[in-house]
Amino acid sequence: MRCAVLVNGVPASGKSTVAAQLLAQLLEAGLAPVPLALDTVKEGLFAHVGTGDREHNRMLGRASYHAIFNSIAAFPDTLVPVIDAWHGFQPADVLREHIARAAIDQVVEVWVAVTPEVAAARYRARSEHRHGGHLPASYANELFDLAAMARPMAFGPVIKIDGDAPVPANLGSQVIAAMRVGGHDV
Template structure:
């Protein structure tokens, strides 16, 4: 399962709730990237911070596909896989041996995603270099913000709370087998 959408669309919140409900691991590109940055340290001589961040991001992305290959019966991947990354995602899924994928698209207006993003920027890891994100970057992200459509797509309005049981059943999974009534995922903290 891929939880996808704009930065600030509620992907992490929803992915964590889905992972817990399904008993599946959640693989977040941001968390892997942050761990790599903490382990490897600042950019090596000759590398700009932005270039280093991109290299760590690419390594984090590849790590997700490796982890996914061993995750059975499934896993939840969380990252903003915007349209320009479709080819990368297809290749990663192939390397991981995944033939069928469900995409959960976190649907929010760009203005909501941006407000959430800017609200959390000060508390995010420095490797993300959120200060460099400007109007032009947001225009690019907005143009690329469409589901990848590599399989079933479940669009979810993440401007408010999400009923997990309903979402899980929409994906064709048996929500009743989870053995308990799942709560709604609360509104995003930066709403």
């Protein structure tokens, strides 16, 4: 049985920080988590395909997302993919199709929630240090509205955490418990 962990939340919610600490906790618990981050793949594409307008950025995001799930399809079931992405950037059916193609039997979602104000401020602050292919600081205004209405995908158990607080020291334990509830042998 293949299980995947979706670390989900709007851009600038703190997903990458949460994913890094979750990976360490899962490793410490004896699991074999594999980090997969949309931005990591996308920035590799920027380097070779180039950057462009917003539609080009979105196309590279869709291609990166597809590549992540293609990779998971080749994983042995003993690996636990931890996918750091804003999973709501596409229709839910797209994620369902990727999950099915990757033969993922169970999804545990870590929802990283932040207020619209925090998301927008973080996005503005980090935009000058990010790869030029990402959306500019002005995207923070749109992100403010997005953060107000964003919700988890809820394709399986959802563990909600505050992206403006320290990562819970027991997050790995919560994920493992959710995997067991779903029938995943850990």
